[in-house]
Amino acid sequence: MKIYIIGIGLIGGSMALELKQLYDDYTIVGVDQSEAHLEEALSLGIIDEKGSLDTLAEADRVILSIPVKESLRLLPSLLDQLNDDALLFDVGSTKEQLCKVVENHSRRDQYLAAHPIAGTEFSGPKAAHVGLFKGKPQILCEAKKTRTDLLTWSKTTFRQMGMYLRFMEPQEHDRHMACVSHLSHVSSFMLGKTVLEQEADEQNIFDLAGSGFESTVRLAKSSPDMWAPIFEQNKENVLEILSAYIKNLENFKSKLAADAIDDLHQQMKHTNQLTTILNGIKHNN
Numbered sequence: 283m284k285i286y287i288i289g290i291g292l293i294g295g296s297m298a299l300e301l302k303q304l305y306d307d308y309t310i311v312g313v314d315q316s317e318a319h320l321e322e323a324l325s326l327g328i329i330d331e332k333g334s335l336d337t338l339a340e341a342d343r344v345i346l347s348i349p350v351k352e353s354l355r356l357l358p359s360l361l362d363q364l365n366d367d368a369l370l371f372d373v374g375s376t377k378e379q380l381c382k383v384v385e386n387h388s389r390r391d392q393y394l395a396a397h398p399i400a401g402t403e404f405s406g407p408k409a410a411h412v413g414l415f416k417g418k419p420q421i422l423c424e425a426k427k428t429r430t431d432l433l434t435w436s437k438t439t440f441r442q443m444g445m446y447l448r449f450m451e452p453q454e455h456d457r458h459m460a461c462v463s464h465l466s467h468v469s470s471f472m473l474g475k476t477v478l479e480q481e482a483d484e485q486n487i488f489d490l491a492g493s494g495f496e497s498t499v500r501l502a503k504s505s506p507d508m509w510a511p512i513f514e515q516n517k518e519n520v521l522e523i524l525s526a527y528i529k530n531l532e533n534f535k536s537k538l539a540a541d542a543i544d545d546l547h548q549q550m551k552h553t554n555q556l557t558t559i560l561n562g563i564k565h566n567n
């Protein structure tokens with residue numbers, strides 16, 4: 283079986299490594315706009331050969347792992363090139379617009395909208411590794427629109443990678459992602475920006491920042507090339523949750539200014555229940 287992976291970064295590269303470990307008869311073909319990424323992926327053993335979109339009809343499976351804006355632009359034409367038995371799935375962070383752009387495509391049943399919740403702040407082929415997806419959710423949107431045999435292969439493969447499956451509608455997915463992922467990145471980027479503006483001496487940041495600061499701004503090291511299009515595509519949901527977040531920040535500011543420390547204490551204590559929620563989640567596969 284020949285697997286084309288378009289975009290050899292953290293997710294695409296890790297998918298390649300997992301597939302090579304699961305199926306020794308698979309040939310992994312890498313497609314990337316960066317020749318340096320392709321050469322690096324070859325040298326690291328992530329891909330078996332370099333390919334191009336011109337030969338996509340040879341692919342049995344296609345994994346689309348590029349910024350969501352580019353996925354939206356390319357997806358219909360990529361589906362046009364598939365052979366009758368091929369599957370294409372994307373791994374992007376937004377789904378509503380992608381599903382909408384191919385809703386009437388003649389090969390809609392050969393597409394699966396997937397989102398593995400397994401990203402980190404690192405990027406490029408060197409960030410790829412086996413085990414990235416173990417214990418992580420794989421969200422599948424409009425799965426019933428994917429042809430049964432292709433969906434069965436996908437679910438089996440994702441589970442073999444160690445993922446558990448969640449099924450959602452695209453609108454539901456994007457709304458949840460704005461809350462639990464996209465807002466976190468906005469917050470991290472803006473916290474980092476604020477500190478850079480307030481602390482002119484970079485040495486002070488290096489010397490005085492503790493583990494709390496480091497963990498909070500970890501996401502600010504994420505790729506702007508990937509995240510700016512995500513914010514753009516999920517604009518309405520991000521704006522809605524951002525307004526709620528800003529309202530809470532303003533409330534915190536006013537309570538602190540008024541020395542209402544007991545109120546702040548109660549708010550923080552209430553927020554501590556997140557620990558119980560996150561520790562108590564059980565996943566059904």
